[in-house]
Amino acid sequence: MKAAEALRAAAERLGPVSDTARLDAEVLMAHAAGLSRGELLLRLRDMEAPEGFAVLVERRAAHEPVSHIVGTRDFWTLTLAVSPHVLTPRPDSETLIEAAVGHYAGSEGPSRILDLGTGSGALLLAALDQWPAATGLGVDISAQALAVARANARRCGLEARAQLRPGNWCDGIVERFDLILANPPYISTRAQLPRDVIDHEPHLALFSGEDGLDACRDIAAGLAGLMAPDGLALIEIGHDQGDSATALFAAHGFAVELRRDLAGRARCLMLRR
Structure with missing residues (x-):
């Protein structure tokens, strides 16, 4: 079968399980062909469907995330390895890096960076790539997540500037x-999630009590002691937590500014002392 025809059929097959069915099909075909997505689109007219593509489509049709099928996900300027042990980095989280870039515009940027609950290392490594003179620390309670983060630091050539160690939020x-960057779990334990998420991503990194703010409470209790003078903390929150999370951190003495993602949803708290 010609690649273009197979791609159309795959997009139709994935329509019931994905809001980005065509994109998913293109990424999977590129992976099967050993090409970038851009290269695939340039060669599409003349290609045959690559071997193994149909199997990848069926895995996606069974709700397996594309990132787990291909093993990587692009985030900011980096391509990161992902696994079921970490949250797949999402464009929403780039809101934190964008906020930091805006904050440090015209300056040398931060010297020391901390990533609480580093997971895949996405936030820490993106920040280190953004500011080449900086060094950083990432902590996570999950040994499996730290293994993924360390592999990503090596993959991105940042292992000399990124220290990664076990830790429970601000403790120790x-x-x-x-x-300071953090994308803590912020989903209510009562929430209903898509199968792509609930069946394939670590619940430890998703759920945080009935109101989704338990992790933020832990962070708020210890955060001030980790901030340098004029330091900035950026915390990712759920789209419906703008008021509740702002009130939580304000009660701990932080000046809070809410940042929104590209869709206009509450996404990031900028905290200063």
Whole structure:
């Protein structure tokens, strides 16, 4: 079968399980062909459907995330390895990096960066790539997640500047940092999630009590002691937590500014002392 015809059929097959069926099909075909998506689209007219493509489509049709099928996900300037042990990095989280870039515009940027609950290392590594003079620390309670983060630091050539170690939010950290990043779990335990998420991503990184704010409460209790003078903390929140999360951190003495993602949804709290 010609690749273009197979791609159309795959997009139709994936329509019931994905809001981005055509994109999913293109990414999967590119992976099967050993090409970038851009290269695939340039060669599509003259190609035959690559071997193994149909199997990948059926895996996606069974709700397996595209990132798990291909093993990577692009985030900011990086391509990161992902696995079922970490959340797949999402464009929503780039809101934190964009906020930091805006904050440090015209300056040398942060010197020391902390990533609480680093997962795949996405936020820490994106920030280190953005500011080449910076060094950073990422902590996570999951040994499996730290293994993924360490592999990504090596993959991105940032292992010399990224220290990764076990940790439970702010506990046991005595240093102060210029920039602190966190994408904590913020989903209510009562929430209903798509099968792509609930069946394939770590629940430890998703759920955080009935109101989704338990992890934020833990972070708020210890965050001030980790911030350097004039330090900035950026915390990802759920789209419906703008008011509740703002009130939580304000009660701990933080000046809070809410940032929204590209869809206009509440996504990031900018915290200063």
